[in-house]
Amino acid sequence: MLHPQIVVFERDARLAETLAALAETERWPLRGARQVELCLRLLRQPGPGVLVVKVAKPAERDLALVEQVSWQLPNVPVVVVGEVDDAAVLSGLAWDVGASYALFPPLSRDLLPDVVVGLMRAAIARTFPAVRSTS
Amino acid sequence: MQDLPRLDDTRCTGRGDCVLVCPTQCLEMAGAVPWLPRPGDCISCTLCVLVCPDDALTMTRTPDSENENARG
Numbered sequence: 666m667l668h669p670q671i672v673v674f675e676r677d678a679r680l681a682e683t684l685a686a687l688a689e690t691e692r693w694p695l696r697g698a699r700q701v702e703l704c705l706r707l708l709r710q711p712g713p714g715v716l717v718v719k720v721a722k723p724a725e726r727d728l729a730l731v732e733q734v735s736w737q738l739p740n741v742p743v744v745v746v747g748e749v750d751d752a753a754v755l756s757g758l759a760w761d762v763g764a765s766y767a768l769f770p771p772l773s774r775d776l777l778p779d780v781v782v783g784l785m786r787a788a789i790a791r792t793f794p795a796v797r798s799t800s
Numbered sequence: 801m802q803d804l805p806r807l808d809d810t811r812c813t814g815r816g817d818c819v820l821v822c823p824t825q826c827l828e829m830a831g832a833v834p835w836l837p838r839p840g841d842c843i844s845c846t847l848c849v850l851v852c853p854d855d856a857l858t859m860t861r862t863p864d865s866e867n868e869n870a871r872g
Contacts (some may be wrong), residue, residue, distance in 0.1 A: 666805045666827075666835055667835045668837070668839040669837065687839070692837075692838035692839065692841045692842060693839065693840060710862075712835075749864070774872050792830075793831065793835060794831075
């Protein structure tokens with residue numbers, strides 16, 4: 666049965682920790698992947714989903730995943746989060762390869778949960794036009 | 801890992817019995833078919849599968865992840 670899920674691609678689990686409270690509140694599965702193939706396998710499950718990718722140096726592998734998802738799974742919005750220098754260049758690259766949103770420091774507050782909720786609700790509305798998310 | 805209901809939408813006739821019987825209200829109708837908006841609330845009780853008059857539901861195991869944080 667179709668259901669929402671958040672997939673986080675990162676080398677550690679810090680973003681997943683940031684999103685844990687949101688996932689708990691919304692009752693959405695929060696799944697972590699460190700390998701590209703596993704990440705794609707999770708995202709290929711039918712149903713609305715959001716991918717969060719932490720870009721770390723070297724950024725090529727992470728941005729290649731974003732590009733792959735944007736081509737193969739265009740219904741999956743991708744949030745790119747950086748912890749690196751060269752934010753302007755990397756956020757530009759993230760947009761170029763198909764990211765829906767790019768967050769790079771410095772941020773005045775943690776915007777990631779709000780961004781993920783918004784993108785997920787939009788994804789649910791695209792999947793089920795009859796559904797009006799109220800949570 | 802978690803067992804979640806899987807819908808065969810070629811069988812489902814949209815009666816909604818699965819939604820009504822769900823003890824955790826994790827199912828809802830989306831137009832003519834049910835969906836699972838709160839998979840974290842599913843307790844894999846299989847009541848939805850048992851009550852479905854169309855045999856449109858089965859339980860299926862969700863894929864592994866490397867660090868699954870949710871209850872999913």
